[in-house]
Amino acid sequence: MNEERYCHSKISMAILGTGAWGSALSTLAAANGYHIKLWSRRSCQTLTEVVKDADIILSAVSMKGVRDIISQLQLVKISPKTILVTATKGLDPQTTCTPSQIWQKAFLKNPVVVLSGPNLSKEIQKGLPAATVVASKIDGVAEMVQLIFSSYRFRVYTNHDPLGVELGGTLKNVIAIAAGVCDGLELGTNAKAALVTRGLAEMVRVGVDWGAQQDTFYGLSGLGDLLATCNSPLSRNYQVGYQLASGKKLSEIIENLEGTAEGVNTTQVLVRRARVQKISIPIAEQVHRLLQAEISPQQALWELMQRDVKAEYE
Ligand SMILES: NC(=O)C1=CN([C@@H]2O[C@H](COP(=O)(O)OP(=O)(O)OC[C@H]3O[C@@H](n4cnc5c(N)ncnc54)[C@H](O)[C@@H]3O)[C@@H](O)[C@H]2O)C=CC1
Ligand SMILES: O=C(CO)COP(=O)(O)O
Numbered sequence: 001m002n003e004e005r006y007c008h009s010k011i012s013m014a015i016l017g018t019g020a021w022g023s024a025l026s027t028l029a030a031a032n033g034y035h036i037k038l039w040s041r042r043s044c045q046t047l048t049e050v051v052k053d054a055d056i057i058l059s060a061v062s063m064k065g066v067r068d069i070i071s072q073l074q075l076v077k078i079s080p081k082t083i084l085v086t087a088t089k090g091l092d093p094q095t096t097c098t099p100s101q102i103w104q105k106a107f108l109k110n111p112v113v114v115l116s117g118p119n120l121s122k123e124i125q126k127g128l129p130a131a132t133v134v135a136s137k138i139d140g141v142a143e144m145v146q147l148i149f150s151s152y153r154f155r156v157y158t159n160h161d162p163l164g165v166e167l168g169g170t171l172k173n174v175i176a177i178a179a180g181v182c183d184g185l186e187l188g189t190n191a192k193a194a195l196v197t198r199g200l201a202e203m204v205r206v207g208v209d210w211g212a213q214q215d216t217f218y219g220l221s222g223l224g225d226l227l228a229t230c231n232s233p234l235s236r237n238y239q240v241g242y243q244l245a246s247g248k249k250l251s252e253i254i255e256n257l258e259g260t261a262e263g264v265n266t267t268q269v270l271v272r273r274a275r276v277q278k279i280s281i282p283i284a285e286q287v288h289r290l291l292q293a294e295i296s297p298q299q300a301l302w303e304l305m306q307r308d309v310k311a312e313y314e
Contacts, residue, residue, distance in 0.1 A: 020259050032151055
């Protein structure tokens with residue numbers, strides 16, 4: 001294969017958020033020869049200067065910064081042709097909307113792309129191989145983003161179900177907290193397999209009710225990210241669960257955590273939404289009670305194991 005295939009350096013891109021993920025994504029695009037303008041709250045350059053003339057604006061800020069960034073960008077004149085890429089994995093506490101829904105509502109005319117997959121940033125920064133998904137409903141747009149990031153160490157797939165791709169990456173964080181608890185309590189491989197598989201069933205139920213396609217959850221952005229995050233101590237969400245199992249308080253864990261564990265906020269929003277929609281999510285409910293310090297990790301396990309027997313699919 002020809003190296004040239006991956007280099008279209010005339011496209012200009014701004015990346016907003018220079019945390020672990022924004023930095024890793026900029027490394028990938030820069031390695032393909034793209035000139036990237038990076039912006040964070042601490043940048044010397046203004047947001048206006050950074051996004052001026054950008055063909056693509058990618059946001060890798062954590063969920064708590066999404067509305068803030070959007071409000072600031074609304075004050076800047078962005079061309080309706082500018083592609084907006086969201087790489088955030090979270091849910092809005094006010095509206096329960098996903099980041100791409102918030103972006104699309106704020107910029108009605110702009111194409112919005114979701115980027116999500118099993119992408120632990122530390123592995124990517126080490127140059128280890130990985131794959132991801134870029135999703136848009138508009139033909140040709142995800143393909144442009146695909147070209148920017150694709151390389152021999154980062155394989156990028158396109159998809160037409162942005163909501164499903166986004167929800168896979170977001171909802172798996174709740175199950176990753178549970179997986180951390182499972183490993184922290186040393187419950188074994190059988191328990192972990194059961195937890196992850198039933199966790200996926202919860203993700204599918206919520207996602208399909210939301211309007212996403214079921215198959216998307218069995219792809220890289222669903223099952224793929226679930227496997228990566230539930231099995232790696234590099235995952236901050238897994239770390240939250242693992243440390244909760246050792247008896248630490250959530251506030252103490254978060255204080256010492258490197259970066260953001262989106263699953264903590266996502267669990268609250270998810271449980272609220274699932275109750276309104278009357279969707280059964282027993283694992284997420286127990287994660288929620290655990291995060292609220294209403295029960296111990298052992299009690300959460302007991303609550304799950306003593307549920308009424310039922311059919312696997314119903
Ligand atoms: N680190 C990883 O391996 C991956 C992370 N993600 C997702 O990407 C998002 C960011 O994650 P990380 O970079 O790891 O988190 P991080 O905690 O390292 O960085 C968060 C970034 O958001 C910015 N931010 C927060 N609030 C802001 C505001 N009000 N205004 C402007 N900027 C604000 C921070 O300054 C920082 O640059 C999360 O939603 C995460 O789930 C997705 C894939 C991989
Ligand atoms: O989303 C991720 C991997 O795909 C990163 O997981 P954490 O946010 O749990 O570190």
